[in-house]
Amino acid sequence: MNTTTRPQHLSTEEIHKICIKATGGETEDTKICMIQEELQQGIHAIKQYDRSVTMYGSAVLPETSPDYQKARNLAYRISKELGYAVMTGGGPGIMEAGNRGAQEAGGKSVGLTIKLPREQHTNTYVTDEIPFYYFFSRKMTMSYTSEACIYFPGGFGTLDELFEILTLLQTKKIPKVPVILVGSAFWKPLDTFIRNTLLEAYETIDTTDANLYTILDDEDEILSVIKNAPAREDI
DSSP, rough: EEEEEEEEOOOOHHHHHHHHHHTTTHHHHHHHHHHHHHHEEOOOOOOOOOOEEEEEOSSSTTTSSSHHHHHHHHHIEEEEEEIIIEEOOOSTTTHHHHHHHHHHHTEEEEEEOOSSOOOOOOOTTTTTTEEOOOHHHHHHTTTTTSSSEEEEEHHHHHHHHHHHHHHHHHSSSSSOOOOOOOHHHHHHHHHHIHHHHHHHHSSSSOHHHHHHHHEOOOOOHHHHHHSSSSOGGGG
16 A cells, blocks of 8 residues: 655646746746746745755566665665665665665655656656656756765666766865765776766866766775765755
């Protein structure tokens, strides 16, 4: 039985109606209004959690995947041992695993969900849901207050989210935050490309850029990095 208790937020449809009324019709100003309202609602909702981590990863990895099980167990420990809220995109795969572990630990399992043409259903382990229509406002909210960003294996979407965070850190547009890549077998080839090609061969980044992330496999080490990271409001 689903025992989730979700706080009341405006749905994307309700935000759309409010913005249509405010702008007098379906215009570019309506889109700007919706993005602004989504950001305001999302950031306000996120602020209720004293400390949190955001987990990213593939939406297609099944429950039988070792990465799914690792994400589930790590989220459980983050919630149970550290008392942090666990945030994901609220969908299937690694997102479900993260929410599942946090919910099983009795913690806050947050889903920042997105409305898609082919409906992406919110996984049943989300306890607090924050809905979005625009990827832009959702991605910004997901990175707003987390004490750590944790990346499991994934596809283009996961890499997009990773490199956006790394770019924001590189350009100092967001405060310093640990970026943890879980699974050396998956992430080491990318690390090799970054260091051998971007850093050494083409010099399009510098050494500090190549050290903006950490590849880890051991859960105790991951928990230690998260525990020792300063609270975002203190940075």
